[in-house]
Structures are given as C-alpha cells and as structure tokens.
Amino acid sequence: xxxxxxxxxxxxxxxxxxxxxxxxxxxxxxxxxxxxxxxxxxxxxxxxxxxxxxxxxxxxxxxxxxxxxxxxxxxxxxxxxxxxxxxxxxxxxxxxxxxxxxxxxxxx
Numbered sequence: 513x514x515x516x517x518x519x520x521x522x523x524x525x526x527x528x529x530x531x532x533x534x535x536x537x538x539x540x541x542x543x544x545x546x547x548x549x550x551x552x553x554x555x556x557x558x559x560x561x562x563x564x565x566x567x568x569x570x571x572x573x574x575x576x577x578x579x580x581x582x583x584x585x586x587x588x589x590x591x592x593x594x595x596x597x598x599x600x601x602x603x604x605x606x607x608x609x610x611x612x613x614x615x616x617x618x619x620x
Contacts (some may be wrong), residue, residue: 517609519547521617523564523599524556525583533589538584540585541566543577555585574607578620 515531521541536552541564553562558611564581581599584591600620606613 516569518565519568519572519603519615520563520565521579521581521601521603522561523581523583524559524561525553526557527555527589527591528588530592537584537589538586539564539583541579541581543579545572545575545577547572547577547579552613558608568605573605573609576602576604578602579617 520609523539525537525539533555536554538550538552539562540548540550542548543566547566547568549564551562551564579601581597581601583597585597587594592594595615601617602620603615603617605615
C-alpha cells in the first residue's frame with residue numbers, strides 16, 4: 513500500500529465468446545489526468561465485479577476524470593468481438609473527503 517487515498521472502480525469483465533477461459537485476464541485503467549494502474553482478474557460471472565484501484569493525489573480532488581478501462585489489451589482471450597474490450601467512464605470527485613464515500617460515474 514502506498515498510503516495514498518484511492519479510488520476504486522468496480523467493473524465486470526465478461527467473455528461471451530466461444531469456449532471457456534480459465535486464466536487471469538490483464539486489464540489496465542487510466543485517466544485523462546494521468547492516473548493509472550493495471551492488474552489481472554478472473555472473468556466475472558453473474559453479478560461479480562473486479563475492483564480496479566488507482567492512487568489519488570491531492571490535486572485529483574475537485575475535478576472530473578475520464579477513465580478508460582481496457583480488458584485483454586493483447587487480445588489473448590478468444591471472443592466474438594475484440595472491439596468491446598474498452599469502457600470509458602467519467603467520475604467527478606468532490607473537493608475533499610474525510611471518509612469512504614460512493615461517487616457516481618457516467619458512461620462516456
């Protein structure tokens with residue numbers, strides 16, 4: 513842990529393509545303001561989500577961020593469509609927080 517405040521975005525990573533995928537899937541999350549992280553996740557089933565987390569800097573509060581999440585950037589998972597591996601959301605952070613809070617987001 514870095515000790516920084518963190519923003520966690522919950523994303524379902526699903527495969528509706530042919531066959532089973534039994535390995536972890538690489539993902540990346542980055543913002544238009546320079547925030548970024550990457551990790552690995554299992555595919556989501558039912559209502560499960562992957563918690564994708566980025567560390568926040570003090571200057572990240574009180575502004576809007578557009579995040580791009582890319583699952584399987586190397587296209588190693590066999591899918592019906594490789595064109596839907598990206599999700600973009602806009603999140604406006606409040607000026608400050610003193611405890612954990614839910615912050616709404618919208619699709620871009």
